[in-house]
Amino acid sequence: MSRTDEVVDGVRRMITGGELGPGDRLPVEKDLAERLGVSRGSLREGVRALTVLGVLDTRQGDGTYVTSLDPARLMSSLQFVVDLHGDTSARPFHAVRRVLETEAAGLAAHRITPEALEQARTVLDQAARTLAQQPVDHPAFIEADTEFHRIVADQGGNPVITALVEAIAGRTARERLWRGLHEEGAEARTQRDHEAVWRALAAGDAEAARVRMAAHLLDVEETLPLVPADAPDAAE
Amino acid sequence: MSRTDEVVDGVRRMITGGELGPGDRLPVEKDLAERLGVSRGSLREGVRALTVLGVLDTRQGDGTYVTSLDPARLMSSLQFVVDLHGDTSARPFHAVRRVLETEAAGLAAHRITPEALEQARTVLDQAARTLAQQPVDHPAFIEADTEFHRIVADQGGNPVITALVEAIAGRTARERLWRGLHEEGAEARTQRDHEAVWRALAAGDAEAARVRMAAHLLDVEETLPLVPADAPDAAE
DNA sequence: CGCAGGGATTCATCGGAGGAATCGGTGCGC
DNA sequence: GCGCACCGATTCCTCCGATGAATCCCTGCG
Numbered sequence: 001m002s003r004t005d006e007v008v009d010g011v012r013r014m015i016t017g018g019e020l021g022p023g024d025r026l027p028v029e030k031d032l033a034e035r036l037g038v039s040r041g042s043l044r045e046g047v048r049a050l051t052v053l054g055v056l057d058t059r060q061g062d063g064t065y066v067t068s069l070d071p072a073r074l075m076s077s078l079q080f081v082v083d084l085h086g087d088t089s090a091r092p093f094h095a096v097r098r099v100l101e102t103e104a105a106g107l108a109a110h111r112i113t114p115e116a117l118e119q120a121r122t123v124l125d126q127a128a129r130t131l132a133q134q135p136v137d138h139p140a141f142i143e144a145d146t147e148f149h150r151i152v153a154d155q156g157g158n159p160v161i162t163a164l165v166e167a168i169a170g171r172t173a174r175e176r177l178w179r180g181l182h183e184e185g186a187e188a189r190t191q192r193d194h195e196a197v198w199r200a201l202a203a204g205d206a207e208a209a210r211v212r213m214a215a216h217l218l219d220v221e222e223t224l225p226l227v228p229a230d231a232p233d234a235a236e
Numbered sequence: 237m238s239r240t241d242e243v244v245d246g247v248r249r250m251i252t253g254g255e256l257g258p259g260d261r262l263p264v265e266k267d268l269a270e271r272l273g274v275s276r277g278s279l280r281e282g283v284r285a286l287t288v289l290g291v292l293d294t295r296q297g298d299g300t301y302v303t304s305l306d307p308a309r310l311m312s313s314l315q316f317v318v319d320l321h322g323d324t325s326a327r328p329f330h331a332v333r334r335v336l337e338t339e340a341a342g343l344a345a346h347r348i349t350p351e352a353l354e355q356a357r358t359v360l361d362q363a364a365r366t367l368a369q370q371p372v373d374h375p376a377f378i379e380a381d382t383e384f385h386r387i388v389a390d391q392g393g394n395p396v397i398t399a400l401v402e403a404i405a406g407r408t409a410r411e412r413l414w415r416g417l418h419e420e421g422a423e424a425r426t427q428r429d430h431e432a433v434w435r436a437l438a439a440g441d442a443e444a445a446r447v448r449m450a451a452h453l454l455d456v457e458e459t460l461p462l463v464p465a466d467a468p469d470a471a472e
Numbered sequence: 473c474g475c476a477g478g479g480a481t482t483c484a485t486c487g488g489a490g491g492a493a494t495c496g497g498t499g500c501g502c
Numbered sequence: 503g504c505g506c507a508c509c510g511a512t513t514c515c516t517c518c519g520a521t522g523a524a525t526c527c528c529t530g531c532g
Contacts, residue, residue: 003485004284015320028513039486041277044515045284048240052285053317060514061494071328074317081289081310084251092307092396099339100332160328164400239516264482275517280484296483297525 003038007046010036011056015066026056026064053077075163083172087180090173091224097169098217101149104156104165105197105213109206112155117202120151124194131187141187142178146171148194152201152213183223193219239274243282246272247292251302262292262300289313311399319408323416326409327460333405334453337385340392340401341433341449345442348391353438356387360430367423377423378414382407384430388437388449419459429455 001009014020026032026047033043047064050056054073058064067073082093127144130137146169153165193216200208237245250256262268262283269279283300286292290309294300303309318329363380366373382405389401429452436444 008288012316012320030513041280041487042485044277045281048281049285049288052244052289053313055317055320058514059494060492061512063494063513069320071321071325074320075314077289077317078311078314080248081291081313084248084291084305084310085307089307092394095339095394096336096396096400099335103331103335158328158331160325160332164332266482277518278516294483295525296523297481299482299525 003042004045004049007036007038007043008049011046011050015055020066022066022068024066026066028063070163071159072163072166075160075167078164078167079170079172082168083170087176087224090176091221093168093173094177094217094221094224097165098214098221100161100165100168101153101217102210102214104153104158104161105201106206106210107157108152108155109201109204109209111157112201116151116155117198120148120198120201123147123151124191124198127191127194131191136187138178138187142174145178145190145194146174152197155201177220177224180223186223189219190216239278240281240285243272243274243279244285247282247286251291251305256302258302258304260302262302264299307396307399308402311396311403314400314403315406315408318404319406323412323460326412327457329404329409330413330453330457330460333401334450334457336397336401336404337389337453338446338450340389340394340397341437342442342446343393344388344391345437345440345445347393348437352387352391353434356384356434356437359383359387360427360434363427363430367427372423374414374423378410381414381426381430382410388433391437413456413460416459422459425455426452 011020011026020026027035029040029043029047033040036043038046047056047058051058054067054076055069056064057067085093123144127141127148130140130144149169150166154162156162193212196212197209197216200206200212247256247262256262263271265276265279265283269276272279274282283292283294287294290303290312291305292300293303321329359380363377363384366376366380385405386402390398392398429448432448433445433452436442436448
């Protein structure tokens, strides 16, 4: 076990042991290093690792603090590693996205707020306008697509689902998805699918919302490469 | 943007840019630090962070290598942050577990291997024996429970689902789950639920496998605290 | 041909020093 | 009295150099 691992484990114990909670401030580097029996360099490596994981937050001139430990914060590091994957492993990731977003859509049908429903309506109208003009503003449509899915996932009310979907279907993954999608009419079909999801949400019909969202994401999934190519699960 | 962030981003670019792939070796610390324009200390902090994330692997006396980058490796860091959460946020995490394992069970019904089916049978028989003796060997039953779910999740064939379930329903989470479950007959009911799932898998009935697994996990879920307590989403 | 030994390479850890950002108290001007 | 600029203390950020530990690989012996 390396010194850095001891630091990570030591801080973990301080949190799970109740000594440190969200928002609390850690001892200064010198003291904490001495307490854990490591040099300042090793301490900093461990603290930095926990910072990348979203557990700690260091502010120069101020101190080091425990973050809110929200799922959204803690899952953000996941997005980084997901983005490292190439197109070949996009399908299993997207299958997870489909399952989670389908569940979220079903949940959202019963608990979506009028404001969120109206916001989703606005996003869909904006997307429709981008499709109506020539030439089509593809980045704008992708942006609207992302926003619509984000709203639905968030209205599911499960912060873990929201965070996971954000990590798996974040900006990089989304751009890669649309980049491989040059099929004619794909955007128009996406728009129709979204409209169907929206109607189900507006009607409070959970089953319809699930089916519509699942069908939409299955459509998307079929455009992805079926099997990891001959190459191993490599970054592209 | 800190020096460490530059290191993380620089290595990310080297991977996504194709310069580095799984198993490849990075330049030695001195060279890489010079190339990225940072000191060795800052370089080490960045490399260490990527090591914790499961992207890099450093071996003393040998060198630093890119890992396989498979989902299982990259999700392992997720388990750490999930375990940081207290009992209060167990429910949303378990809901995700339920959705994913339900999907995996459905997939497994069509593709489970005879060997895996037999292995699951053996685990269930072992669990039955632990329940038959007095006093009941609770740790052994928990172990069998975990193993059964692991087999089913793995046989779903989606490595991302397997890795996520492992991270969310790993050892710490599982122990915490059973610790709060002192209800009489809970283990016997779990055993019956598992048997039902096994029969569905053996029959190749995907729908039955989904329903049985979902019902089982819903049962478990109802034993969890309903709403985050008055306290914020704190570590316990 | 197999194996033990030793040097070279590489990462691991430590200690110290100066710089940059932030916070909080102080004193001035209004 | 009140607001604001200033300044010193605190804290993290970055760098540099040196030593120890683990591994690899070449060499030489049996």
